[in-house]
Amino acid sequence: MSGLDDRTPASGAAARLRTLQLQLAPCAAPADGGLSCFEGVQQAPPDPILGITDGFLKDTSPQKLNLGVGAYRTEEGRPLVLSAVRKAERMVVDDATRNKEYIPMGGNPQFCALSAALAFGPDSDCSREGRLATLQALSGTGALAVGGAFLARHYQASKAIYLPVPTWGNHHGVFGSAGLVVRPYRYYHAPTRALDYAGLIADLGAAEPGAIVLLHACAHNPTGVDPSPEQWRGILRVVQERRLLPFFDSAYQGFASGDLDADAAALRLFASARGPGGRPQELLLAQSFAKNMGLYGERVGALHVIAACPQVRGRVESQVKIAVRQMYSSPPIHGAAVATAVMANPALSAEWQAELASMAGRIKAMRAALVAALAEAGAPGSWDHITSQIGMFSYTGLTKEQCIHLRDKWHIYMTLDGRISMAGVSHKRVRYLADAIADAVRNA
Amino acid sequence: MAMAGPLAAAAAARSLAAASSALAAGARAFASSSAAAAARKSWFSDVGMAPRDPILGVTEKFLADTSPDKINLGVGAYRDDSGKPVVLDCVREAERRIAGKDFMEYLPIGGLRDFVTESVKLAYGDACPDLSNVAAVQSLSGTGSCRLMAEFQRRFMPHSTVYIPVPTWSNHHSIWRDAGVPQSTYRYYKPETKGLDFEGLMEDVKAAPSGSLFLLHACAHNPTGVDPTPEQWAAISKLMAERGHFPFFDMAYQGFASGDCDKDSGAIRTFLRDGHRLGVSQSYAKNMGMYGQRIGAFSIVCDSKDEAARVESQMKLVARPMYSNPPLHGALMVKTILRDPQLKAQWFAEVRGMAERIISMRALLRRNLEQLGSQHSWKHITDQIGMFAYSGMTPEMVDTLAAKHSIYMTRNGRISMAGVNTKNVARLASAMHEVTK
Numbered sequence: 092m093s094g095l096d097d098r099t100p101a102s103g104a105a106a107r108l109r110t111l112q113l114q115l116a117p118c119a120a121p122a123d124g125g126l127s128c129f130e131g132v133q134q135a136p137p138d139p140i141l142g143i144t145d146g147f148l149k150d151t152s153p154q155k156l157n158l159g160v161g162a163y164r165t166e167e168g169r170p171l172v173l174s175a176v177r178k179a180e181r182m183v184v185d186d187a188t189r190n191k192e193y194i195p196m197g198g199n200p201q202f203c204a205l206s207a208a209l210a211f212g213p214d215s216d217c218s219r220e221g222r223l224a225t226l227q228a229l230s231g232t233g234a235l236a237v238g239g240a241f242l243a244r245h246y247q248a249s250k251a252i253y254l255p256v257p258t259w260g261n262h263h264g265v266f267g268s269a270g271l272v273v274r275p276y277r278y279y280h281a282p283t284r285a286l287d288y289a290g291l292i293a294d295l296g297a298a299e300p301g302a303i304v305l306l307h308a309c310a311h312n313p314t315g316v317d318p319s320p321e322q323w324r325g326i327l328r329v330v331q332e333r334r335l336l337p338f339f340d341s342a343y344q345g346f347a348s349g350d351l352d353a354d355a356a357a358l359r360l361f362a363s364a365r366g367p368g369g370r371p372q373e374l375l376l377a378q379s380f381a382k383n384m385g386l387y388g389e390r391v392g393a394l395h396v397i398a399a400c401p402q403v404r405g406r407v408e409s410q411v412k413i414a415v416r417q418m419y420s421s422p423p424i425h426g427a428a429v430a431t432a433v434m435a436n437p438a439l440s441a442e443w444q445a446e447l448a449s450m451a452g453r454i455k456a457m458r459a460a461l462v463a464a465l466a467e468a469g470a471p472g473s474w475d476h477i478t479s480q481i482g483m484f485s486y487t488g489l490t491k492e493q494c495i496h497l498r499d500k501w502h503i504y505m506t507l508d509g510r511i512s513m514a515g516v517s518h519k520r521v522r523y524l525a526d527a528i529a530d531a532v533r534n535a
Numbered sequence: 536m537a538m539a540g541p542l543a544a545a546a547a548a549r550s551l552a553a554a555s556s557a558l559a560a561g562a563r564a565f566a567s568s569s570a571a572a573a574a575r576k577s578w579f580s581d582v583g584m585a586p587r588d589p590i591l592g593v594t595e596k597f598l599a600d601t602s603p604d605k606i607n608l609g610v611g612a613y614r615d616d617s618g619k620p621v622v623l624d625c626v627r628e629a630e631r632r633i634a635g636k637d638f639m640e641y642l643p644i645g646g647l648r649d650f651v652t653e654s655v656k657l658a659y660g661d662a663c664p665d666l667s668n669v670a671a672v673q674s675l676s677g678t679g680s681c682r683l684m685a686e687f688q689r690r691f692m693p694h695s696t697v698y699i700p701v702p703t704w705s706n707h708h709s710i711w712r713d714a715g716v717p718q719s720t721y722r723y724y725k726p727e728t729k730g731l732d733f734e735g736l737m738e739d740v741k742a743a744p745s746g747s748l749f750l751l752h753a754c755a756h757n758p759t760g761v762d763p764t765p766e767q768w769a770a771i772s773k774l775m776a777e778r779g780h781f782p783f784f785d786m787a788y789q790g791f792a793s794g795d796c797d798k799d800s801g802a803i804r805t806f807l808r809d810g811h812r813l814g815v816s817q818s819y820a821k822n823m824g825m826y827g828q829r830i831g832a833f834s835i836v837c838d839s840k841d842e843a844a845r846v847e848s849q850m851k852l853v854a855r856p857m858y859s860n861p862p863l864h865g866a867l868m869v870k871t872i873l874r875d876p877q878l879k880a881q882w883f884a885e886v887r888g889m890a891e892r893i894i895s896m897r898a899l900l901r902r903n904l905e906q907l908g909s910q911h912s913w914k915h916i917t918d919q920i921g922m923f924a925y926s927g928m929t930p931e932m933v934d935t936l937a938a939k940h941s942i943y944m945t946r947n948g949r950i951s952m953a954g955v956n957t958k959n960v961a962r963l964a965s966a967m968h969e970v971t972k
Contacts, residue, residue: 129812129837132691135848138644138855162640170640177635184634190620192612193826196588229675232859240713245582261855268856301578336578373578387641388863399577409585416588416706417713418682418857419675424827425864 139260140506147504155502156520158511161312161483162387163450166517171450173385175443179432183425193421196412198227198393202427205434206393210341210355210378211362221401222371224408226394226415227422230387231342231379232265234394238338238375239269240414241396241407248301252338253294255279255305257508259312262305262340276304279314284476284488286316292329300334308341308376309354310482313510317347317481323357331366342379347482349451351444362397371399380430382483383447389426454483457516464525471532485511489531496535501527589705593943602941606963608954609943611757611922612826613791613889616956621889623824625881629871639863644851646673646832647866653873654832658786658815660797662804663836670846671834672854673861677787678706680816680833684783685714686853687835688748692781698739698749700724702947704757707750707785721749724759729915729927731761737774745779753786753815754799755921758949762792762920768802772809782806782813791822792921794890796883812836819869821922822886828865896955897924903964911971924950932970940966 137145143159165171183189197203203225207218217223228234243250252271254262255278266273276298277290295304306326311317318326330337339358345351364372373396380391394411398404415421433439458478465474477485489497489509497503503524505511516524593609615621645651651671655663663669674680688695688711697711700723711718721743722735740749751771756762763771775782784803790796797804806813818831833850837843854861872878901916916924928936928948936942942963944950955963 129691129835129842129846132842132845132849134845135852138851141644170638172637172639176639180634184630190622191626191825191827192620193820229858229862232855233857236857246578247581248578261859264856334578381641386639388639388860390858390860390862398579403577403579403582406582406584407579410582413585413709414713416678417709418679419829420678420706421827421829423675423829423862423865426862 143504143506146498150502150504152502154523156504156515156524158503158505158515158524160515161382161512163382163385163483163514164517166453166519168515168517168520171385173443173446175433175439175446176384176386176429178442179429179436179439182432183428189428191424194227194424194427196226196415196421197408198422199424199427199431201435202227202431203393205431206378206380207395209344209351209434210358210376210393210395212352212355212359215359215362217362217371217397220371222398222404224396224398224404224411226408226411227427228377228392228394229390229419229422230381230392231340231377232261232392233390233422234377234379234392235262235265235338235340236269237411237414237418238377238394238396239266239271240418241411242303242336242338242375243270244414245407245410246303246336248336249299249303251299252303252305253298253335255291255307255311257313258305258307259340266305271303274298274302278311279316279486281488284316284486285479286318286322288318288322288325292325295326295329295333295335298333298335301336302333303336303338304330305338305340306357308339308344308358310343310347310484312342312482313484313506313508314486315480315482315484316476316486318357320356323360327361327364327372330361331364331372337361337372337374339374339376341376343382343482344378345383345444345447346451346454349448349455351447371397373397373399380426384430384433384443386426386430389429390423391426391430454513457513457518457521458485460518460521461513461516461525464521465528468522468525468529470525470529483512483514485513487511487528489528490535493528493531493535496531497527501530503527590945593945596937597943600941600943604959604962605941605943606954606959607943608950608963609945610954611821611951613821613824613922613953614956616892616958618954618956618959621824623882623885625872625878625885626823626825626868628881629868629878632871633864633867636867642673642860642863642866644672644855644860645847646861647863647870649874650830650866650870651832653870654817655834657796657873658789658800658803658817658832658834659807659836660800660804662807665840667840668837668843669834670837670843670850671832672847672850673866674816674831674833674854675829675858675861676820676831677785677816677818678710679829679861680818680831681707681710681785682714682857683833683850683853684748684814684816685711685716687850689714689716690853691849692746692748695781696744696747697783698743698747698780700736700750700752700756702758703750703752704785719743719747723756724761724925726927729761729925730918731763731767733763733767736763737770740771740774740778740780743778743780746781747778748781748783749775751782751784751802753784753789753802755788755792755923757787757921758923758945758947759925760919760921760923761915761925763802765801765805768805772802772806772811775806776809776811782811783816784813785816787816787818787821788921789817789822790883790886791890791893794887794894796822796886807836812838819865822889823869823872823882825865825869828868829862830865830869893922893952894920896952896960899957899960900924900952900955900964903961904968907964907968909968909972922951922953924952926950926967928967928971935970936966940969942966 147157253276276294280287344354376395381387487509597607721739722732725732814835819825901913926948930946
């Protein structure tokens with residue numbers, strides 16, 4: 092099955108020649124049926140992650156299993172709209188006093204306040220001291236893109252952003268398109284399938300002062316490997332010593348451990364930190380409600396910026412709004428209204444948190460079930476990393492060839508880096524998956 | 536498959552020791568390099584305050600005014616005859632049908648396919664016989680579409696300039712500038728006639744380097760309300776074809792201008808019939824009152840199905856790093872309305888109702904001014920079309936209207952006709968007469 096990593100345009104040399112012709116001479120009058128301005132445009136490569144689902148959908152095998160997409164699935168393999176969210180949406184829609192007017196560039200103010208409290212705690216220093224700017228954004232991607240655009244245009248200290256290796260595939264695209272220069276820092280240690288802490292500290296320690304560093308707040312995507320609390324303290328130390336600017340990506344708060352506060356511990360460590368002379372730690376946070384509220388398609392998120400003082404915060408906020416204005420003017424009302432209704436209502440909020448704990452619990456149970464099934468299937472090697480990793484994804488350690496074997500022989504779909512979405516695993520299918528992995532390890 | 540073990544652990548320990556000494560060396564180098572940098576309090580100290588949005592400033596002043604009969608003519612959103620925002624009945628019904636849906640998964644990068652198909656049909660009508668030649672994606676309303684076009688232009692029409700009318704919606708300039716596309720202007724509004732500077736426009740179209748992208752307002756030009764006549768559009772289309780320019784239509788008011796969706800996209804259809812490969816930004820903010828939902832479409836007419844597929848794939852590459860995929864709710868509502876014959880008919884009637892109220896307010900304002908004995912011609916108020924009227928008043932007159940009469944508009948004299956109603960039109964006319972006589 093070709094196409095997953097095929098980046099060659101269909102018509103090769105002829106297309107390149109036409110592109111050159113177009114660049115040398117402007118396009119002729121289209122009215123006489125001549126060349127289009129876009130005739131030389133090449134087919135873009137398919138998105139690697141979304142391409143997996145395409146392949147899965149086309150597969151006719153009754154045994155097929157989709158471990159590619161990063162969206163929660165129930166034991167029955169179905170998507171889930173949370174009950175608290177469903178109720179909140181009904182409340183929003185039935186409220187005849189609501190209208191569909193534009194909301195401010197910074198978004199729904201109540202949503203912003205509640206999102207900040209969720210991330211940083213209800214009584215954070217940065218919020219109380221007027222140093223926190225929060226703007227509603229189009230989920231995590233939108234927050235990263237707007238934050239990146241702001242930094243590329245207004246952050247004078249550096250245009251470099253350090254991304255962990257590996258990281259979510261779209262991080263490179265987001266920051267590259269925003270105009271930042273992307274650099275790597277070591278993160279995943281393949282031999283141990285754990286954190287390369289020494290490599291991480293070395294790379295950040297050698298980073299240019301003022302450089303931006305992207306940190307996954309919890310449940311690292313794609314590896315599921317998170318630093319320990321002590322390691323987080325070490326990372327904070329090197330960030331402070333190098334005067335690096337942290338940009339947190341928080342897409343799984345509550346979804347990783349089942350506990351909203353526990354999953355925000357690393358973020359709050361940094362947010363409350365003070366450097367030499369009491370200087371407050373500055374940082375950015377891209378917060379997503381896609382997974383933890385199941386609001387995926389409604390694009391609900393927020394960008395937070397913590398500045399050292401309120402005056403700077405005010406100016407930063409004004410420039411981030413400009414970035415928003417030039418991209419989409421103001422954010423969409425619906426998802427944020429639903430999320431606000433959930434967070435602001437004690438009963439709905441409690442129901443949400445219970446559902447969140449339940450989703451996280453099912454994921455953890457599947458990790459344990461897979462490890463047990465792999466033992467039963469006699470799969471060679473150690474598989475403890477599957478239970479020590481956390482969140483939606485597990486970096487199995489399977490090679491590209493083994494992943495292809497799983498797809499072609501067993502109709503199991505995952506990204507070719509060996510990442511599986513634990514949300515796609517169920518009690519019903521876990522033995523099948525374990526048998527397949529055992530087979531792949533032995534024979535592929 | 537490699538396994539963890541003593542060798543790996545020892546290697547890790549050695550690596551950690553090396554890292555620590557590298558860190559110490561680095562820290563020493565950093566400390567000695569710049570004491571000033573180390574003393575800086577914030578990394579964002581050099582960030583300047585962004586200029587205030589002029590339109591929002593008007594709203595703020597309006598809100599602060601305590602006068603009981605103050606009038607807000609700044610905001611570009613529809614208001615009913617009582618000055619209240621409106622949610623269309625067809626929209627409420629569509630929302631009722633989709634609320635509680637079992638589906639909140641990510642849309643594809645290009646958005647909800649059925650929504651996109653219906654949007655393209657609405658814009659192009661019969662003038663585009665083969666819609667499979669059209670590359671189209673869901674977008675974040677008109678702003679989002681324009682941004683996609685600007686990014687696309689930078690990548691695939693490199694070295695081309697965007698020509699923007701004078702005046703235009705101020706955000707047009709910001710969008711193309713931020714996308715890194717060189718920009719220029721073309722003459723559009725003629726203050727002397729308060730109408731179209733057709734000769735100037737044609738001269739500028741002729742003079743622009745071949746292959747330029749021309750930003751055109753499909754109908755109800757913002758902020759002037761001045762549109763070319765059908766004959767003028769035909770001439771513009773012909774000249775643009777001769778010059779090999781790329782026409783990009785910003786259509787934010789289809790149906791909202793004349794009350795008739797087909798009529799309002801007449802310019803686009805004229806260009807299509809002339810064979811142009813053009814682009815369109817569509818917004819449902821005003822004509823469906825979906826302002827805050829951020830729902831629109833971005834399309835480019837291509838030579839073939841294959842080219843459309845390639846262009847569409849590249850549109851998605853622009854969208855993915857900005858927001859991954861567009862929001863679901865607004866798209867579902869619009870699709871529901873456009874796909875259901877009854878809801879669609881209801882929408883046509885409601886958008887006609889909005890347009891007709893605006894048109895009648897124009898007539899009423901003009902008649903009031905004439906009856907007050909104004910020596911000026913106010914014909915432009917009824918000649919102009921859409922949400923806005925370019926009154927011709929000076930900034931000083933606008934300031935007086937605010938300070939003395941509690942009537943608020945942007946300083947270019949632009950009146951949002953949506954803010955005019957049967958209860959305030961007499962007072963508005965009287966105040967305008969007083970500052971202009």
